[in-house]
Amino acid sequence: MTKLSVTEVAELIGGEIEGKSREWISGISKIDQGIPGSLTFLSNPKYAEHLFSTQADIILINRDQEINSESDKTFIRTDNAYLAFCQILNHYYNPARDKSGVDNRAVISSSASIGDNVYIGANAFVGDRAKIGNGVKIYPNVYIGDDAVIGDNTLVYSNVSVYHECVVGKNGIIHSGTVIGSDGFGHAPKGDGTYVKIPQIGNVVVGDDVEIGSNCSIDRATIGSTRIGDGVKLDNLIQVAHNVEIGDHTVIAGQTGISGSTTLGKYCVIGGQVGFAGHLKVADGTQVGAQSGLNKDITEKNTQLFGSPVMPVKDALRSHLMIKDLPNMRDRISKLEKLHNQSEKKEKE
């Protein structure tokens, strides 16, 4: 990162400069691992102790943050120091910013349509009739199948595979190793223990502003479309089966799996290593803790769930914590039984 002007940065985020005057920002650091000359931010009160001891010199702070007037730091006040910090980084730091042009070792079908200002790296493959939007960046060794569509300004990292006929929206990011459009897992039993493949003739439709982590598998629909809504964020190694629908702005942590035809609502927050059975409907705003398992519809919106099978999170925490009390509970039951037997004996005597 080249040097940034303090004034320019403050203007970008609509912030006010306070404290010691400084002209340049030399880099970015964390407040508890501050580097002299660098920009950092304070958002989480847990880190407030570092506000004056940090080696960083320019600090983004929230409007209501109290500061010590004797400090020799430069402060930039803003409504939300954390979001402002992200905004600065998204503006100035973009690893693909300098990538441009179509490498002559990329393999592009003559029937593909390629937008303006694209980057297509060496050994990338773009199939017949594929549509690559304006400003798209496709890294080396990516495979884009026939009739696939990549929307404007989407970034596709190395070794991604987008199968034929799949559609990815605008302003997205797809990380390496992710597969979009592999066949759904459909095999009809023939009755003799063997199976016949159920052809998967649908596709995958990914909305706008979606980020998909590395090594995810998103299967194409049997018929129709597997759908990832706008603004969805998927972590790594996630399985999205055929005909799944994920509502807008839902976020899902790593290694979670969603079985076929399940529909997740909007604004859901799903932890890591969660499993969803097939054909479920999960209401908007559902929050699910890590390693949970869902095997029934969630009809009420905005509930917090945990466990396998899931329960309301408070019940689940209480119940699961009690598993370690089971030996104790059994002993208590045994003792009660013994006492009962003794008193019965006594009565008989």
Next chain:
Amino acid sequence: MTKLSVTEVAELIGGEIEGKSREWISGISKIDQGIPGSLTFLSNPKYAEHLFSTQADIILINRDQEINSESDKTFIRTDNAYLAFCQILNHYYNPARDKSGVDNRAVISSSASIGDNVYIGANAFVGDRAKIGNGVKIYPNVYIGDDAVIGDNTLVYSNVSVYHECVVGKNGIIHSGTVIGSDGFGHAPKGDGTYVKIPQIGNVVVGDDVEIGSNCSIDRATIGSTRIGDGVKLDNLIQVAHNVEIGDHTVIAGQTGISGSTTLGKYCVIGGQVGFAGHLKVADGTQVGAQSGLNKDITEKNTQLFGSPVMPVKDALRSHLMIKDLPNMRDRISKLEKLHNQSEKKEKE
């Protein structure tokens, strides 16, 4: 898909045409999302309500399906409407059907042997002495290592890696990102807390008619072979460790992991996110529910298991459902103890 002849389709599946006469099928649709002019099928009685309301015009039905003689649909009666539907799609719809020829940007060792009627896409790599069977289709950016074998008519999608010496059978499908033949996880403790690599000098042998989903990891054997039987179907993101053997026609759902040297029988049905410990023997026909964990041999055939650790499925469902009753059970025990103490006190008085 181009237009299909109703008569030709009926002949292909050995079905009889009934109802309104129609000449052409314009496409494929689901019965509950029917498109005018298209072919659909009715197999699951749950969807019977759509039989006359669907917009689709040609409907595959089972021989015993009752129909309304006033309907203006075209019906094709057959023994198994669902299998017939798959058969039609497998016949007419094949995304790789038009792929042929060896791209001059594929990298193929001069010592490799390449069968007839193959497709090898741009930037695919085929190593020394590798054998590519007749009718094989290898998509762009695939890596086939030295001495590897791909059997006749197998389809290998983009960005797959098949390591040296591994063998894939005939009529298979391997989806993008899958790795066949990476080293098994073998590290011998030296005694000082560090490890020495146990070289993995075996290979992987995949049978005929196998489909492997995307981003699976199938490790080569330490010595000998990791074996995937004929007709096995693996979903996405599955881990198959070194020296595992999977019996013929076993199907496994996404994100399941099988530890080293475990043997699964034939005709097993394994849910998603299941874990198998190492060195187990699992009998033919075993069925395991999602998120289960197995840590012991399953010797009886055709049992249904669930839970972690697994139990017979009925016991497991009953036991796991009771976890949420634990707080209640504890309260009942506490109450009994209190009552007992009171009555004891009373007795002493």
Next chain:
Amino acid sequence: MTKLSVTEVAELIGGEIEGKSREWISGISKIDQGIPGSLTFLSNPKYAEHLFSTQADIILINRDQEINSESDKTFIRTDNAYLAFCQILNHYYNPARDKSGVDNRAVISSSASIGDNVYIGANAFVGDRAKIGNGVKIYPNVYIGDDAVIGDNTLVYSNVSVYHECVVGKNGIIHSGTVIGSDGFGHAPKGDGTYVKIPQIGNVVVGDDVEIGSNCSIDRATIGSTRIGDGVKLDNLIQVAHNVEIGDHTVIAGQTGISGSTTLGKYCVIGGQVGFAGHLKVADGTQVGAQSGLNKDITEKNTQLFGSPVMPVKDALRSHLMIKDLPNMRDRISKLEKLHNQSEKKEKE
């Protein structure tokens, strides 16, 4: 493998030859699946029965192993037959041994620095200012981003992606499909249910002597580095989130996931399908059983844990086994309640 000299092999491992004299080793086999003329080893006493019945002719044995003087086998005595066997294979068997040279179809930035005696396969990509050490082997279709570093003698298999600025140490092995340096999962809620991307401007630093299995996802840090210590061994399909640190010589089995900013100590042994919550500190030498879930710090060193949430392994096994007794426990409580009610009734009469 070409023929090996028995004398040379014995010298390599500092072993003594006993029994029938033989000159050549023709191959490698397992003691229970021995092949005439081949070398095998006996380490696990469970396999001692095969010592004389095996078809293998040359057998590595521990110094204290008793043998039958009438045997017609050739024995090589050594301190640790298993480690010696590994040493022999690592010396003589190395699939990448013959790979050398830079393929003219590799795509290498003119600003990259390439060490001596490297192998860079066809269609591999090496970005601007990347540093490839001496003796490195990079297989076809690998992507090495700008400013990335691959240390001396490291082996990178096909279709791996190493993002910009990430650093891999010496003598490592990275298997196919693994992604190093994808963006950490960071999205700050804007307050309206949508998110703004938190740029991930850190990197990944992998130590020396590390082996990483296939299809792993190792995210770059938000700021600073995600760190994999020296001698770490990762199995397949493992998720390592941003800013995680894994201590030296820790081994982790397949499909385990570690959430952001969690620190694992040195010499840990982690089973498969385990989940770690974020921001945890796990002490050196911690051992965690398969499918466990950790949601709190582990402060005591060298503990053995199991379950979700984890408990000391003995407690966990006892408690989890009792889940299947829950219906029985409930019945016993119900019976006690009934008995209590009866006796109360009686008293009242």
